[in-house]
Amino acid sequence: MSARTLIRTLSTLLLLAVVTFFGPARAAEVRPVPRTVLALVDLREEERIRLTRIHSMAEMPLNHLGLSVVYWNVADGLPDLSRYPDLRGVVTWFAGEPFEDPRAYIAWAAAAMDRGVRFAVLGQTGTRASRNGPATPLAVVNRFFARFGLRDDDGYSDLTYRSRPVLADGMIGYERPLVGVLPGYPLFRKVDGRFTSHLVMRRGGDEASDSHLVVTGPSGGFVTEGYARYYDAEINRKLWIVDPFAFFRAAFATDDLPKPDVTTLSGRRIYFSHIDGDGWRNQTEVQPYNKDKVLSVDVVRREAIEAFPDLPVTVAPIGGDIDPAWKGTPELVAGTRRLFALPQVEPASHTWTHPFQWRFFEDYTPDKEAAFEEHGGAPKRGVMDRLLGRNKPPATYEAAGEVADLGAYSVPRAYLQEPFDLNKEIGGSLAYFTTLAPEGKPAALVQWPGDTSPYEAAIAATRKAGAYNMNGGDSRFDADYPSVTSVPPVGLPVGTERQIYSGNSNENTYTDLWTNRFFGFQNLINTVRNTESPLRLKPFNVYYHMYSGQKPASINALRKNLIAAREAEIAPITASAYAALAGGFYTARFIPDGERRWRIAGRGDLATLRFDRANFTAVDFAHSVGVLGQRHHQGSLYVALDPAVAEPVVALTDVDRADIDPPAPKPYLVQGRWVFRGLAADGAGFRVAAQGYGNGEMAWHVPAPGRYAVTAERNGTVLWRGEAEAAADRRLSVTVETSAIQPLTLRVQPVAR
Numbered sequence: 001m002s003a004r005t006l007i008r009t010l011s012t013l014l015l016l017a018v019v020t021f022f023g024p025a026r027a028a029e030v031r032p033v034p035r036t037v038l039a040l041v042d043l044r045e046e047e048r049i050r051l052t053r054i055h056s057m058a059e060m061p062l063n064h065l066g067l068s069v070v071y072w073n074v075a076d077g078l079p080d081l082s083r084y085p086d087l088r089g090v091v092t093w094f095a096g097e098p099f100e101d102p103r104a105y106i107a108w109a110a111a112a113m114d115r116g117v118r119f120a121v122l123g124q125t126g127t128r129a130s131r132n133g134p135a136t137p138l139a140v141v142n143r144f145f146a147r148f149g150l151r152d153d154d155g156y157s158d159l160t161y162r163s164r165p166v167l168a169d170g171m172i173g174y175e176r177p178l179v180g181v182l183p184g185y186p187l188f189r190k191v192d193g194r195f196t197s198h199l200v201m202r203r204g205g206d207e208a209s210d211s212h213l214v215v216t217g218p219s220g221g222f223v224t225e226g227y228a229r230y231y232d233a234e235i236n237r238k239l240w241i242v243d244p245f246a247f248f249r250a251a252f253a254t255d256d257l258p259k260p261d262v263t264t265l266s267g268r269r270i271y272f273s274h275i276d277g278d279g280w281r282n283q284t285e286v287q288p289y290n291k292d293k294v295l296s297v298d299v300v301r302r303e304a305i306e307a308f309p310d311l312p313v314t315v316a317p318i319g320g321d322i323d324p325a326w327k328g329t330p331e332l333v334a335g336t337r338r339l340f341a342l343p344q345v346e347p348a349s350h351t352w353t354h355p356f357q358w359r360f361f362e363d364y365t366p367d368k369e370a371a372f373e374e375h376g377g378a379p380k381r382g383v384m385d386r387l388l389g390r391n392k393p394p395a396t397y398e399a400a401g402e403v404a405d406l407g408a409y410s411v412p413r414a415y416l417q418e419p420f421d422l423n424k425e426i427g428g429s430l431a432y433f434t435t436l437a438p439e440g441k442p443a444a445l446v447q448w449p450g451d452t453s454p455y456e457a458a459i460a461a462t463r464k465a466g467a468y469n470m471n472g473g474d475s476r477f478d479a480d481y482p483s484v485t486s487v488p489p490v491g492l493p494v495g496t497e498r499q500i501y502s503g504n505s506n507e508n509t510y511t512d513l514w515t516n517r518f519f520g521f522q523n524l525i526n527t528v529r530n531t532e533s534p535l536r537l538k539p540f541n542v543y544y545h546m547y548s549g550q551k552p553a554s555i556n557a558l559r560k561n562l563i564a565a566r567e568a569e570i571a572p573i574t575a576s577a578y579a580a581l582a583g584g585f586y587t588a589r590f591i592p593d594g595e596r597r598w599r600i601a602g603r604g605d606l607a608t609l610r611f612d613r614a615n616f617t618a619v620d621f622a623h624s625v626g627v628l629g630q631r632h633h634q635g636s637l638y639v640a641l642d643p644a645v646a647e648p649v650v651a652l653t654d655v656d657r658a659d660i661d662p663p664a665p666k667p668y669l670v671q672g673r674w675v676f677r678g679l680a681a682d683g684a685g686f687r688v689a690a691q692g693y694g695n696g697e698m699a700w701h702v703p704a705p706g707r708y709a710v711t712a713e714r715n716g717t718v719l720w721r722g723e724a725e726a727a728a729d730r731r732l733s734v735t736v737e738t739s740a741i742q743p744l745t746l747r748v749q750p751v752a753r
Contacts, residue, residue: 183226279547503541629669
């Protein structure tokens with residue numbers, strides 16, 4: 001018995017002894033692994049959470065490391081940490097001086113760190129001066145810096161032309177090296193050897209001038225102002241100087257944390273596609289359809305949906321565009337029914353009247369909207385600017401058959417013929433589109449229109465309607481946006497609700513808000529590649545509007561993306577399935593159940609866990625429950641969870657190498673295109689339920705090499721039958737050539753020799 005196995009066995013026996021002695025009530029007190037990070041922000045400086053440095057730049061790397069971020073506005077005072085029972089740490093990135101009394105904050109932070117709460121401090125520390133008063137005494141400030149192994153010696157290098165890094169390890173220069181004119185910096189001495197310095201600056205070769213600007217250690221991490229990221233104001237470009245993944249990994253000690261992963265399903269990268277209904281009624285310019293005045297929606301249906309039956313797509317019309325009582329026609333209703341009837345199409349809603357600026361409706365009254373002309377016209381510029389709270393006049397573009405604008409709108413919504421009704425926008429539109437879909441295909445997703453900034457009550461309305469919500473984020477990572485700072489997190493907290501972001505940006509950001517470069521959406525593939533390697537950060541998402549069917553260049557660009565998806569190794573799902581899965585990221589809890597063993601609770605539809613730095617780690621199937629499979633990728637171990645098991649248990653063990661499928665006493669999934677559930681032994685083989693789009697490409701690891709018979713059946717009827725060979729590596733690769741949009745059962749049995 002190895003030492004690790006002995007320790008695990010003793011830990012399990014100890015846990016059993018605790019349960020036996022104290023009873024289930026005391027055993028239930030085992031707390032989940034803490035994975036909440038509290039972000040302190042000052043909304044007097046940064047206005048809204050979505051605009052803060054932490055949300056726009058830091059939250060995505062924190063999410064990738066398995067951490068869920070909650071926000072507190074320090075303008076409301078300092079938070080009571082007892083509100084956060086699974087708190088792992090605190091992150092700050094202040095733009096100015098946020099505190100009236102920095103001494104109180106220093107004492108609060110010290111008390112939190114004494115409890116084991118780790119801090120990641122970037123930029124301004126909030127300790128040096130009060131917001132409206134004098135500087136804090138240096139001795140008091142140094143109590144804070146001492147927590148990071150530092151002492152401020154009250155020196156400052158403002159002229160840095162003679163300064164050079166004497167130490168800059170792999171954490172420094174992630175997207176921007178230390179070149180050009182460097183920011184000024186304080187003189188920080190390191191006074192605690194437990195901390196690791198990642199960047200040390202020296203002036204003029206004088207060792208006495210060494211200043212430690214980036215450190216990590218037992219209490220977290222610290223990055224001096226100006227050395228976390230580089231910002232070019234002229235072109236509005238942000239680049240990380242510090243590697244945010246490495247910094248936050250060290251600051252919050254995440255190596256032992258299971259990571260809920262929203263990029264991967266069945267061992268493959270998730271794919272989903274969704275269409276906003278804007279431009280549904282636009283006449284196409286695409287030949288030969290333009291000769292018959294075909295609508296954009298019909299071009300998209302023929303060229304991008306019917307032509308790709310193996311790729312699911314979620315389609316969200318605008319109620320006012322379709323309903324004949326508004327701007328629709330019976331022909332549009334019939335066309336929507338035909339579109340929703342396609343097996344690969346999921347119905348959704350882009351709301352009823354397409355609000356452009358959601359904040360306008362948060363405190364809505366009909367009188368507030370009365371200044372706008374009855375049928376969508378704009379009032380005088382001054383009235384409109386005052387109503388919408390802006391200073392600059394908008395540029396306009398044509399979408400949804402109306403004059404609108406993406407940044408500052410001519411009207412608050414596309415249709416004004418009735419007073420705004422949140423229930424009609426959300427629940428009413430979902431119900432209407434459900435009536436246009438085949439039975440058993442409810443519309444279960446709201447895709448936010450306009451500025452994609454819904455207020456709390458709007459998101460709550462989707463939840464009350466039993467639906468999911470998505471859009472916003474605008475993920476880009478390409479030559480125009482060459483930084484992970486343009487890749488957003490999983491979602492955004494809005495009051496007590498949660499907005500789920502789309503996986504990628506839509507064609508608007510590639511076409512200058514649908515004004516030119518109509519071919520631009522073909523560059524989506526660059527973001528898809530860059531968010532896959534060297535780290536898988538996002539799913540493969542093709543997100544666009546119906547007006548992509550209007551221009552020859554735009555429909556060609558869209559088809560290029562769909563062809564790229566067809567050629568990729570993906571697990572295609574609907575957009576609502578992704579939104580449900582992403583919601584599970586925030587609710588999942590990992591309850592320790594022995595050494596390297598966790599029970600997963602509250603995961604919702606989350607289907608994958610990831611363990612990083614796992615080249616010699618594998619699932620211990622003998623001590624796990626509800627695990628479908630495992631796959632190593634980019635040095636991480638991706639663990640597929642069985643949706644049929646509400647609270648799976650994942651245990652890990654050591655292996656010699658990860659470039660082969662680790663052996664196991666039972667069959668497990670390596671990767672597959674479909675979604676699987678209910679894996680169970682079936683005689684000498686196994687059975688599993690499956691559902692998905694396209695032929696069922698899959699690979700299983702089986703306990704013994706040999707030939708296996710594979711059948712796919714539904715309700716007792718065999719739909720497909722085949723055989724495959726598992727060689728000495730015990731990997732059984734097979735493609736099941738039948739439709740699984742309706743769930744079916746796979747049976748795998750060894751063939752007797």
